[in-house]
Amino acid sequence: MSAQPSRNVVVQSLAQIGSCGLFLLTLLAAIPRSFKHIRETVRQLWFVGAMSLTIIMVCGLFVGMVLALQLYYVLSIFGGTAASGMVVALAIYRELGPVVTALLFAGRAGTSITAEIGLMRATDQIAAMEMMAVDPIAYVGTPRFLAGLIAMPLLCCVFCAMGILGGHLVGVTWLGIDNGTFWSNMTAAVDLHTDIVNGVLWKSLAFGAVVTLIAVYQGFTTPPTSEGVAYATTRTVVASSIAILALDFVLTAFLM
Amino acid sequence: MIDTVHAASAEPALVRVRGLTTVLNGKVIFDALDLDIPRGKVTAIMGPSGTGKTTLLKHITGQMRSDAGTVEVDGHNVPRLSREKLYELRERIGYLFQNSALLTDFDVFENVAFPLRQHTQLPEELIRNIVLLKLQSVGLRGAARLMPSELSGGMARRVALARAIVFDPMLILYDEPFVGLDPIALNQVLKLIRMLNQTLGITSVLVAHELEAIKQVADHIYLIANGKVVAQGDPKTIASDGSPWTRQFFGGDADGPVPFQYPAGDYAKALGFQGSNLPGAGA
Numbered sequence: 001m002s003a004q005p006s007r008n009v010v011v012q013s014l015a016q017i018g019s020c021g022l023f024l025l026t027l028l029a030a031i032p033r034s035f036k037h038i039r040e041t042v043r044q045l046w047f048v049g050a051m052s053l054t055i056i057m058v059c060g061l062f063v064g065m066v067l068a069l070q071l072y073y074v075l076s077i078f079g080g081t082a083a084s085g086m087v088v089a090l091a092i093y094r095e096l097g098p099v100v101t102a103l104l105f106a107g108r109a110g111t112s113i114t115a116e117i118g119l120m121r122a123t124d125q126i127a128a129m130e131m132m133a134v135d136p137i138a139y140v141g142t143p144r145f146l147a148g149l150i151a152m153p154l155l156c157c158v159f160c161a162m163g164i165l166g167g168h169l170v171g172v173t174w175l176g177i178d179n180g181t182f183w184s185n186m187t188a189a190v191d192l193h194t195d196i197v198n199g200v201l202w203k204s205l206a207f208g209a210v211v212t213l214i215a216v217y218q219g220f221t222t223p224p225t226s227e228g229v230a231y232a233t234t235r236t237v238v239a240s241s242i243a244i245l246a247l248d249f250v251l252t253a254f255l256m
Numbered sequence: 257m258i259d260t261v262h263a264a265s266a267e268p269a270l271v272r273v274r275g276l277t278t279v280l281n282g283k284v285i286f287d288a289l290d291l292d293i294p295r296g297k298v299t300a301i302m303g304p305s306g307t308g309k310t311t312l313l314k315h316i317t318g319q320m321r322s323d324a325g326t327v328e329v330d331g332h333n334v335p336r337l338s339r340e341k342l343y344e345l346r347e348r349i350g351y352l353f354q355n356s357a358l359l360t361d362f363d364v365f366e367n368v369a370f371p372l373r374q375h376t377q378l379p380e381e382l383i384r385n386i387v388l389l390k391l392q393s394v395g396l397r398g399a400a401r402l403m404p405s406e407l408s409g410g411m412a413r414r415v416a417l418a419r420a421i422v423f424d425p426m427l428i429l430y431d432e433p434f435v436g437l438d439p440i441a442l443n444q445v446l447k448l449i450r451m452l453n454q455t456l457g458i459t460s461v462l463v464a465h466e467l468e469a470i471k472q473v474a475d476h477i478y479l480i481a482n483g484k485v486v487a488q489g490d491p492k493t494i495a496s497d498g499s500p501w502t503r504q505f506f507g508g509d510a511d512g513p514v515p516f517q518y519p520a521g522d523y524a525k526a527l528g529f530q531g532s533n534l535p536g537a538g539a
Contacts, residue, residue, distance in 0.1 A: 124357035131317060131351040132371045132419075133343035139374075 023217045026137055027145050033135060034142035041143040048109035048144070048212075049151030053158065055108055056101060060159035063096055064088060064166025072175050081175075085182035086189040088167035093190060094199040094256070097160040099248050102207035105152060106240035110215035113144050114236040117219025118229035126220075141220065145212045152208025156200055198255040206247055211240045268331075270295045270427060270459045271316055276325035278311065285311055287483035288325065293427075298453050298460040300470045300491075303480035304505065304514045309463040310354075312480070313429045316461070317349060318342045330426065347375060350420030350428040350458075354435060356412040358404040358419075364391070365400040368419045375423075390418040394448060410441025417448060421458070428452065430462045434469050442466075446473050467506060479505060481514060 034041065067088050075081045117140060120126050126136045164186075171177040190196070215236045222232035271293035278285040285308040293299050301309050314320040315327050318334045327334045332345055358367050368387045372378060378386075391397040394414040404412060413433060420428055430449065434442050450473050452458050464470055470477065471491040479487040479494065479501060486501040487494055495506040504512025520526070 120360075123360070124353045124355055125359055127319065128351070128353060128357035128359070130319065131346055131349070131353075132374065133346040134371075134374050135343075 019221070020213065020217050023220070024213055027142050027213070027216065030135065030138040030142045031146070033138035034146070037139050037143055040139060041146050044143045044147035045150055048105075048113070048147050049154060052105060052108045052151070052155055055104055056155045056159050057162050059100065059104055060097075060162030061166040061169075063100060063159075064092065064163030064168075065170045067091060067096070067163070068167035068170040068175075072171060072177070081171075081177055082181045083185055084171045084177055085164075085167065086185040088171070089164055089186045089190050090195065092160050092163040092167075093195040095248070095252075097156050097163060097200055098203035098207055099244060101156040101159040101204060102152065102211055102244045103241060105148075105155060105208070106211045106215075106237055106244070109148065109151070110211045110236045110240050111233045113148075113212065113215040114219040114222070114233050115229055117141075117144075117216065118222045118224070118232050121220070121222070122224040122226070122229065137220075141216050144216050145209075148208045148212025148215070149205065150208075152211070153201055153204040156204035160200060194256065202255060203248065203251050206251060207244050210243045210247060214239050214243065267295050269293055270330055271461070272326075272328040273312075273315070274326045274328075276312075276315060276322050276327060278308065278315070278320070278322045280311075284483050286322070286325075289480070289484055291478060291485055293459060293461055294476065295459050296453070296457050297475040298449065298462065298473055300462045300464060300474035300477045301480060302463075302465065302467075302470065302477055302505070305465075307480050308483070309480060310431055313351070313431055313461070313463060316429065317346060317351060347371075347423060348426045350423075350425040352413070352416050352420050352428065352430045352433055354432040356404075356409075356416040358407075358412055358415060360404050363401050363403050364396065364407070364415050367404070367415060368422055371419065371422050386422065387418075390422050391415075393421075393451075394418045395444065408441075409436045410438065410444070413437065413441070413445060414448070417445070421452060421456075424456060425458060427459045427461070430460065430464070432464055433462065434464055434466045442469060449473050481505075 068084055071084045071087050072081055075083060075087075117126075120140065126140065129136045129139060168182060172179050172182050218232040218236045218239075222228045269292035271291075273289055273291040276286045276289040276291075289312075291312075301312060303309055311320060315322055316329060316334065318337060321335055329345060329349070332341070334342070334345070337345065358364075359370060362370065365387055368390055369383050372383050372386060376383075388397055388400070391400055394417055396411060396414055396418065399407065399411060399415070404415075407415065417433075433445055433449070437445060446469055449460055449462070453460050462470065462474060474491055477489060477491055477494050478485050481501055487497055487499055489497060495502055500513050503509070504514055510516045
């Protein structure tokens with residue numbers, strides 16, 4: 001008796017993933033048509049990128065600070081506090097930077113993309129575009145997708161920079177680790193390819209694509225009601241968070 | 257029935273609907289519907305709520321696919337058009353949404369300029385002049401820099417109308433254009449519909465329930481019920497054709513072929529009364 005509902009949930013989940021995959025193809029196919037809406041892409045880049053800077057910078061700073069503090073206490077047991085800078089940098093570049101930035105991005109930009117598109121559908125703005133012979137996927141969907149794709153790596157870089165600054169503030173300025181040791185250990189341990197390209201660039205690109213795909217898909221497929229928009233916004237955060245963490249494991253396994 | 261509509265007109269109809277059949281969620285919306293929209297006229301589509309009047313507009317504009325039948329607009333079979341051809345056709349059709357559907361990120365001016373910016377490479381000065389001309393025709397040139405949230409319902413409807421006519425379309429579809437308008441705004445919209453029809457020769461299709469307003473502006477009325485055209489004619493004669501449909505619809509009667517109650521089970525049973533338990537049964 002209980003197998004039927006659980007099978008339905010599995011089938012529905014797989015159908016959603018399949019539908020989302022087809023929607024990705026639609027978004028990608030609309031890229032050439034979206035070039036004539038380049039101003040809209042720039043506007044969205046400002047909205048999802050520049051407007052997310054404050055939360056990314058503040059959170060990056062505090063993540064770096066708390067990381068340095070925790071590491072200092074643990075490493076001091078073994079007399080290895082000089083390695084604080086190195087560990088802060090590796091942790092931020094490889095994991096915390098891309099993952100936390102993506103989670104914040106999903107909460108800040110993903111939800112607003114879903115809510116905006118959902119409300120545009122509820123108020124017939126998407127239908128009005130269709131009636132004015134303007135392709136809503138090329139005008140609304142793809143510019144937001146491209147903006148997310150461009151903004152995420154940039155935001156991730158800002159997050160990493162602020163995280164390391166936070167680690168320096170706590171480790172060097174507050175706890176008295178030697179400034180030269182902090183930076184030299186860090187630069188000696190961080191590898192451009194493994195940590196920056198694989199850790200920051202590819203991961204943040206993948207997370208940016210996943211988060212904005214989910215956000216745009218939820219916006220376009222939600223029932224055009226206030227309740228539908230509310231559920232879609234929640235689904236964006238939940239699905240994005242799960243996708244980010246699952247994808248992080250897969251990418252780490254393959255890239256590192 | 258259809259042929260009689262255009263007996264006096266040599267020009268073919270702008271919109272020809274033949275055998276349109278649509279089933280939504282198991283409910284038959286259209287059952288082999290036949291209908292013609294004559295060129296250069298104002299045609300009203302009326303009928304009880306839920307009979308598919310807006311759905312018919314969606315079929316005409318290719319927003320919905322039917323289960324059977326054809327919808328031709330200016331000789332093009334709409335369901336068979338490719339997306340590019342459909343978009344080309346839509347550039348020649350204006351659509352006034354019931355809730356105006358203005359783009360909330362843009363002000364009034366940019367809303368009206370939106371189709372021009374998307375489909376033309378006109379210089380900014382020319383776009384500005386066209387937009388101001390259209391806004392002047394709906395009496396809202398002074399509101400060009402207001403945002404949609406700052407407009408009343410009637411003003412938003414007029415801005416949407418200015419946007420719908422920005423390309424001087426061959427056909428305008430009005431979906432419930434009078435809903436929620438005060439008598440002054442309603443009169444203004446009526447005048448605009450008539451003016452656009454007379455001065456630009458635009459074919460107009462109105463979906464509305466306001467009989468008095470329709471009488472003032474429409475040349476021809478279709479009454480749709482049960483998925484078919486049940487009556488048609490000019491506003492003066494349609495109400496007196498004597499059929500039970502027109503008698504009930506135009507008379508506003510609760511009893512008639514259109515049931516007031518949505519289909520439901522036994523009322524007494526739903527209230528918990530069984531046989532002799534009915535109030536007054538034992539007296």
